[in-house]
Amino acid sequence: MPRHARSVGLARQLLGDFLAELQNGEQFCHESELVVSELVTNAVLHAVTPTGRLIYLQFDLHPDPDSLRIEVHDADPEHPTLRPAAECDEAGRGLLLASEFATSWGCHPRPGGIGKVMWALLEGGVQ
Template structure:
C-alpha cells in the first residue's frame, strides 16, 4: 500500500541496544505523527530488544524494523538466535520473565518469524528469527477519498 511507511536500523547487541531502540522508536513515531503510540511502543520494544541481547548474545547485530500502516504499526526485532521467546509462568519472587507477558498483554498481536534464506542457499530458512508485535491505532481509518476504509467497495 502506498500509505505504508517503513524504517530499518541495525543495532549493536549490547547493553545500550534497548535505550537506542527506545530513542529511535520515539523519534520515528513523532516524525510519522504517531506519537500516541510511543509510550507503549517504547516499553514493548525495550522488552523485545532486551530479550534479544540476553538470549542471542553479543555475537550478533540486531535488526529493528517498523512498518506503519494507516491503522496499525508493526515492530520487528531480528537476531541471530533460533530460540523463541516463551510465555511462561512467572512467580512474584522471579526477577525476570515478565517481558513477553507485557508484549502479549499490550500488543494487538505478536509472534515470531524466521527470515527467508539468503539467495544461493537453497530453501532453508535464514539464521535467527524476528520477534514482532503490532499496535493498532484508535478509531476507524479513513482513506484518501474520505470514506472509512471499512465502507469502501
C-alpha cells in the same frame, strides 16, 4: 545494533524518531516503547548468537496507519516461550508484558537469513 544493554535505549530512541515523523505518531508512544524495550532486551539477554551478529529493528505502519508493527531480528533461531512468572521472580516477564500491550505478536524464522524475527502489532489509540 550490537548485542549490548545500551541497545535497548537506542531502540527506544529510534522508535521515538520514527513516531515523531508520523502524523498522530504519539498515539503509539507509551505502549510501543515498552514493547520495543522488552523485545530488544530479550534479544540482548537471551539470544545465543555468534560474535559480531547484530540486532536489526524495523518499524512499519501495518496494515494501515492505525497499526504499528515492530520487528526485532536476531541471529538465534530459538523461538522464545511465553511463560508465567511467579510474584517473587525478578525477571521473566518481558514477553508477557509485550503480549499484554500488543494486539498480536509472534515469532518466525528470518526469511533467507540466520535467526528469527520477533514482531508485535500495536493498534493506535490503545491507552
